Amino acid sequence: MTTAHMKFDQTSDKIADRVRNLRSSAVRDLFAAAVRPDIISLSGGMPDVSLLPQRAIQKAVHAAITDERAVALQYGSTNGRLETRQALCDIMRDIGVRVKPEEMLLTSGAQQALNLLGETFLDKGDIVLVEGPTYLTALSAFNAYEPEIHSVPFDDEGMRMDLLEEELKRIGKGNKRLKMLYTIPNFQNPGGVTMTGERRKRLIELSHEYDFMIIEDDPYGRLRYEGGHMVPLKAQDDRVIYLGTISKIFAPGLRIGWICAPVDVLARISLVKQGADLCGSTFDQVVVEHYFTDTPWQRTLQKFIKTYGERRDAMLAALEEYFPPEASWTHPEGGFFLWVTLPKYVDTGSMLADALEAGVTFCPGDSFYVDGVTGRNCMRLNFSYETPENITEAIRRLAKVIEERLELYRAFIDAGAIKVPEE
Amino acid sequence: MTTAHMKFDQTSDKIADRVRNLRSSAVRDLFAAAVRPDIISLSGGMPDVSLLPQRAIQKAVHAAITDERAVALQYGSTNGRLETRQALCDIMRDIGVRVKPEEMLLTSGAQQALNLLGETFLDKGDIVLVEGPTYLTALSAFNAYEPEIHSVPFDDEGMRMDLLEEELKRIGKGNKRLKMLYTIPNFQNPGGVTMTGERRKRLIELSHEYDFMIIEDDPYGRLRYEGGHMVPLKAQDDRVIYLGTISKIFAPGLRIGWICAPVDVLARISLVKQGADLCGSTFDQVVVEHYFTDTPWQRTLQKFIKTYGERRDAMLAALEEYFPPEASWTHPEGGFFLWVTLPKYVDTGSMLADALEAGVTFCPGDSFYVDGVTGRNCMRLNFSYETPENITEAIRRLAKVIEERLELYRAFIDAGAIKVPEE
Known part of the structure; x- marks a missing residue:
């Protein structure tokens, strides 16, 4: 019928x-x-996974199907396996960010992190600041919670702080609707531009002055082909919410991303994540952990x-x-x-x-x-x-x-x- | 400071x-x-993964790190790998449900399916009918979208259709706020009860009469220790949205669940899923596909x-x-x-x-x-x-x-x- x-x-x-x-x-x-x-x-926006050495993959996967099998095949914790978080905290130190496993939560790629941040923090009509142009699927993740998204243009030195300040003045100090600013400071997607050290400093100042959370999305930070490493925003202010992923430095087929944030922020996100997926793939977590501890990944x-x-x-x-x-x-x-x-x-x-x-x-x-x-x-x-x-x-x-x-x-x-x- | x-x-x-x-x-x-x-x-609510034969795991994983490596390590499609969906459609036939891969979307466990259904269909104040008591984390998934949840008690024959009908009369015919009914008809969590054939038939009739979607969550259907197989609701009405998972018949550490629904429903869910996680773990998908095709899983x-x-x-x-x-x-x-x-x-x-x-x-x-x-x-x-x-x-x-x-x-x-x- x-x-x-x-x-x-x-x-x-x-x-x-x-x-x-x-x-x-x-x-x-x-x-x-x-x-x-x-x-x-x-x-x-795919990495070339054919560059990954077969032996490293085998070694990392071997751990998941032998010694760690009982863990890898079973349900895991909502925040992600402690040992995997420890391994990822260790590699965060190279880029200047010192966090402890309790300040990290594993996600199904950084995309899930964006979705969880939206669900945890955004009510309808809340304001999110982004670079314009920006990563389009971050916008999709936020849009599920019906915020107002305001774009701030960038130039060769990253997001324009003068235009951000103008926008913030329009929004007004103490505006409860202003929740967060989303930025990809390194080799921005789609712009390819990098935020200068001076602008990073100014952004942090403005976040305190106007009371908004900074979400620093850093999928590409380690893939620098010229120039020197830029200190992440997170290393300069631990209120910053930092998003990492293995998608570009290992393999996106294993969906492992992470959020570094103060423990009280993570506690809120963790509650939301329980309803979102209970837990991520422990199998993938174990493989990632061993890739970054047992193989010459550098x-x-x-x-x-x-x-x-x-x-x-x-x-x-x-x-x-x-x-x-x-x-x-x-x-x-x-x-x-x-x-x-x-x-x-x-x-x-x-x-x-x-x-x-x-x-x-x-x-x-x-x-x-x-x-x-x-x-x-x-x-x-x-x-x-x-x-x-x-x-x-x-x-x-x-x-x-x-x-x-x-x-x-x-x-x-x-x-x-x-x-x-x-x- | x-x-x-x-x-x-x-x-x-x-x-x-x-x-x-x-x-x-x-x-x-x-x-x-x-x-x-x-x-x-x-x-x-954990399965005993120590019962899984080591050889089957090795065989399934082997495929992911050798022949299918380029796929398993790379980004995949939002709906999930076609071959994996085909393998899961094949095993659905044993329980009496005939679906094609285009009527199936893979999720990160059935938990993500619940979350996606909430995001796709629930506005604040919409009505969701559930068994009372029911799976608590389904409620968390729905609650993110602030619906009204109405519980209908069960007895030894599953959800009480007389009480459901009373509730539906209170809600009223043509009530646009009524969106869906969520049920675990087989060995309900937490009740352990199974909906009789007669009540299944009545539930489908009521869904047409009062125009609501049935979400049939079936994680345990194949784990029957006595009595005969009950025909799924999905097999009796293809408007039903069926949720499956490998968590209880293979391994929950690989997060693979699925939604079977009419293609127009899936198209909506797929758009939402793009913002939720881009794609699931292709690695896990390839492993699951080979587990159900190359090993004696039965x-x-x-x-x-x-x-x-x-x-x-x-x-x-x-x-x-x-x-x-x-x-x-x-x-x-x-x-x-x-x-x-x-x-x-x-x-x-x-x-x-x-x-x-x-x-x-x-x-x-x-x-x-x-x-x-x-x-x-x-x-x-x-x-x-x-x-x-x-x-x-x-x-x-x-x-x-x-x-x-x-x-x-x-x-x-x-x-x-x-x-x-x-x-």
């Missing part, structure tokens, strides 16, 4: 307000398309750094060679991405089909903004996954697509059909 | 309304206590059934032998738990400390009710984890604690300090 049409109606009738307007993202749809073998993908990390650095160089060189003079881009010192800006009248989203046909994918810039409009003339390019040869070829293909589009626009401009604003 | 006290104040100031009243559960606190080696735990399942059946028998025999005449309990045909009812004037929560001292843990009944009051004279006992000898000893210890408490109550009753209500 029930037809497919009736079924769909039934669901529409039942869904919560918060999901009524959720749409599949262009990025994800492309991600799906990018499995076609002839396409070179600059749209994803050597593997150097291999990642060398490889990704070469790929970044290949992309920068190809952009220089092939991209039109109207385009500009960021020069990331590390991480996975760079951000290309085209003239304001260009809509990169409308170029996706042509790009796919030409055999290359990218992420249109508007996916990284809350309003879905800003950033339409921009694109995010990933350089971590493809070989330098493929990257060069992909940029050549993409340049051709852009050039054709610009030709068209130029004709419109010449005919007076498009007004070119002063930039 | 910041003292621990100030930090705590800061957090209280920031947390969302939905978590303001969350409390750590007595069950979980006990769970933590139960790691003391002298204590026999009847409070947990033989291992028979070993689970034989072992847990003996443990249930040991518990029933010990209850018969040691428990006072004032106590009654359910006779589960499968699953992990049974439910003990003591006289109305007994508060089992207040016996926890004595029980711990006597070397045994249990779950007080009020943890399984929304109001935190009903069920105070009840307790849930788990029989899956301890050996028959331990179970017998634990029941002997627990009986002594109860007997001492009843002695005390009897003295109060004799002195007229407690009124015994007519039951």
